[in-house]
Amino acid sequence: MDYMFELKMEVRDYECDIQGIVNNSVYQNYLEHARHKFLHSINLDFAQLHNEGLDAVVTRVEIDYKYSLRPRDLFGVRIRLRKRGNLRFVFEQQIVRLEDEKLIVKAEVTGVLTKNGRPIAPAVFDEALLAAGLDVMTEK
Amino acid sequence: MDYMFELKMEVRDYECDIQGIVNNSVYQNYLEHARHKFLHSINLDFAQLHNEGLDAVVTRVEIDYKYSLRPRDLFGVRIRLRKRGNLRFVFEQQIVRLEDEKLIVKAEVTGVLTKNGRPIAPAVFDEALLAAGLDVMTEK
Amino acid sequence: MDYMFELKMEVRDYECDIQGIVNNSVYQNYLEHARHKFLHSINLDFAQLHNEGLDAVVTRVEIDYKYSLRPRDLFGVRIRLRKRGNLRFVFEQQIVRLEDEKLIVKAEVTGVLTKNGRPIAPAVFDEALLAAGLDVMTEK
Amino acid sequence: MDYMFELKMEVRDYECDIQGIVNNSVYQNYLEHARHKFLHSINLDFAQLHNEGLDAVVTRVEIDYKYSLRPRDLFGVRIRLRKRGNLRFVFEQQIVRLEDEKLIVKAEVTGVLTKNGRPIAPAVFDEALLAAGLDVMTEK
Numbered sequence: 001m002d003y004m005f006e007l008k009m010e011v012r013d014y015e016c017d018i019q020g021i022v023n024n025s026v027y028q029n030y031l032e033h034a035r036h037k038f039l040h041s042i043n044l045d046f047a048q049l050h051n052e053g054l055d056a057v058v059t060r061v062e063i064d065y066k067y068s069l070r071p072r073d074l075f076g077v078r079i080r081l082r083k084r085g086n087l088r089f090v091f092e093q094q095i096v097r098l099e100d101e102k103l104i105v106k107a108e109v110t111g112v113l114t115k116n117g118r119p120i121a122p123a124v125f126d127e128a129l130l131a132a133g134l135d136v137m138t139e140k
Numbered sequence: 141m142d143y144m145f146e147l148k149m150e151v152r153d154y155e156c157d158i159q160g161i162v163n164n165s166v167y168q169n170y171l172e173h174a175r176h177k178f179l180h181s182i183n184l185d186f187a188q189l190h191n192e193g194l195d196a197v198v199t200r201v202e203i204d205y206k207y208s209l210r211p212r213d214l215f216g217v218r219i220r221l222r223k224r225g226n227l228r229f230v231f232e233q234q235i236v237r238l239e240d241e242k243l244i245v246k247a248e249v250t251g252v253l254t255k256n257g258r259p260i261a262p263a264v265f266d267e268a269l270l271a272a273g274l275d276v277m278t279e280k
Numbered sequence: 281m282d283y284m285f286e287l288k289m290e291v292r293d294y295e296c297d298i299q300g301i302v303n304n305s306v307y308q309n310y311l312e313h314a315r316h317k318f319l320h321s322i323n324l325d326f327a328q329l330h331n332e333g334l335d336a337v338v339t340r341v342e343i344d345y346k347y348s349l350r351p352r353d354l355f356g357v358r359i360r361l362r363k364r365g366n367l368r369f370v371f372e373q374q375i376v377r378l379e380d381e382k383l384i385v386k387a388e389v390t391g392v393l394t395k396n397g398r399p400i401a402p403a404v405f406d407e408a409l410l411a412a413g414l415d416v417m418t419e420k
Numbered sequence: 421m422d423y424m425f426e427l428k429m430e431v432r433d434y435e436c437d438i439q440g441i442v443n444n445s446v447y448q449n450y451l452e453h454a455r456h457k458f459l460h461s462i463n464l465d466f467a468q469l470h471n472e473g474l475d476a477v478v479t480r481v482e483i484d485y486k487y488s489l490r491p492r493d494l495f496g497v498r499i500r501l502r503k504r505g506n507l508r509f510v511f512e513q514q515i516v517r518l519e520d521e522k523l524i525v526k527a528e529v530t531g532v533l534t535k536n537g538r539p540i541a542p543a544v545f546d547e548a549l550l551a552a553g554l555d556v557m558t559e560k
Binding site: 299304305306308309312335337338339340341342343344345 | 439444445446448449452475477478479480481482483484485
Binding site: 012013014029032033036040046047071072 | 432433434449452453456460466467491492
């Protein structure tokens with residue numbers, strides 16, 4: 001995947017379950033943490049947006065589990081962002097084991113920006129991406 | 141949804157995040173816990189299957205987040221199971237707030253049964269479902 | 281232990297770690313959830329108190345791990361409350377496996393009530409306990 | 421504190437609760453992760469020890485909560501190890517906010533080494549510490 005951002009992390013023992021592998025729900029934590037770091041990297045500050053009544057809300061996730069991470073594995077969470085129509089943005093994400101580039105998880109996370117609970121056009125996203133020099137494709 | 145099994149649960153405060161609502165990844169814990177309770181209810185014991193080299197593995201989840209649960213909300217996790225082809229089984233799941241039947245989450249979780257790491261036909265599932273008197277539809 | 285309140289719970293598979301037992305940090309979740317349920321049972325509503333600037337804050341925990349819980353174990357979290365001096369309250373808590381009354385965890389959790397960040401005499405606690413007919417011992 | 425090991429970490433948003441601060445139970449995850457990294461740093465491999473029937477078991481924790489961490493805070497988890505008698509080892513741990521050296525959490529975690537479930541003298545610990553050039557004090 002041709003990605004815009006990568007966060008490198010390491011599996012912590014307490015994230016693993018009885019089968020000795022990272023529990024399925026933990027990958028969502030990894031994916032979320034990487035999205036937040038990405039958005040901070042382009043100067044989108046959620047605490048500040050929240051004070052202006054703006055919230056980014058996840059409406060759908062699709063996750064394909066290809067292979068399992070184990071204790072102490074080093075992995076990268078990679079992100080590419082695109083827009084869908086006027087309101088939705090889609091994060092394509094991959095989790096890759098760094099040692100051998102093995103694909104662990106492939107995810108598509110769809111979100112909207114809400115103002116006081118209602119979806120609005122994500123102009124603050126567009127501006128932040130532009131300022132960061134990132135081109136974002138829009139699907140029809 | 142016409143469901144085979146429902147597990148009733150209550151939101152715990154520590155499951156909620158900064159926004160005061162249940163964190164997205166926690167719904168996967170709820171969904172998993174309900175699946176395990178369902179499978180135990182038809183006498184499928186994972187610890188025992190594991191000792192015979194059999195493991196149920198989730199390969200894909202799709203989750204639509206419709207509305208948020210808040211601290212102390214009572215909710216039901218509902219399950220319907222169907223098969224897809226010879227190898228895959230699909231759990232259709234819904235999380236519903238019990239007070240008003242509000243749909244919170246809609247999910248489709250796909251899995252396979254593996255023996256020593258390789259997918260096999262889930263005969264033990266078929267037998268357990270049959271013994272429990274549950275009809276399971278198969279998609280082509 | 282002669283307790284004021286008991287919450288019955290069941291171990292969920294995702295709460296267990298690589299060793300096949302409940303992870304040490306999860307017991308704190310169990311203990312917290314039981315304290316919150318206890319306080320709600322005597323009509324102390326944290327959301328409401330918080331809006332009045334009142335927060336209950338844990339300042340210290342001591343936990344003795346005696347034995348481990350395993351998947352599907354049923355357990356009770358038992359609570360007795362006492363006061364220490366004018367400001368502090370102490371929750372004595374035990375986690376007991378219900379099948380055989382085996383003691384799993386013994387804990388002492390100390391807290392204070394704060395108003396706008398400063399400890400105050402927990403008069404709302406005293407009143408709620410009195411109204412519930414519960415006698416609370418005070419240590420010097 | 422004069423420490424033997426420090427692990428630097430950053431608060432992740434999903435680790436924070438309704439109050440906007442790191443949930444109390446999460447500090448135990450931080451403390452555990454730092455202990456495991458420390459032990460790996462002196463070449464103690466738990467997976468390998470486990471295969472030889474050896475397990476490190478936490479028997480008691482004492483945690484003083486001094487101040488709260490917030491989203492994105494950078495912190496260090498510091499560790500000093502000492503022995504208590506022939507069987508027990510004690511990890512003194514501190515969590516410190518790196519920006520200003522503010523003390524967040526002070527903890528004492530007591531453990532034993534077990535072989536097939538029974539406490540044994542932790543000779544493998546002594547050897548690993550010696551090989552790493554670390555002096556460990558023994559309390560009577």
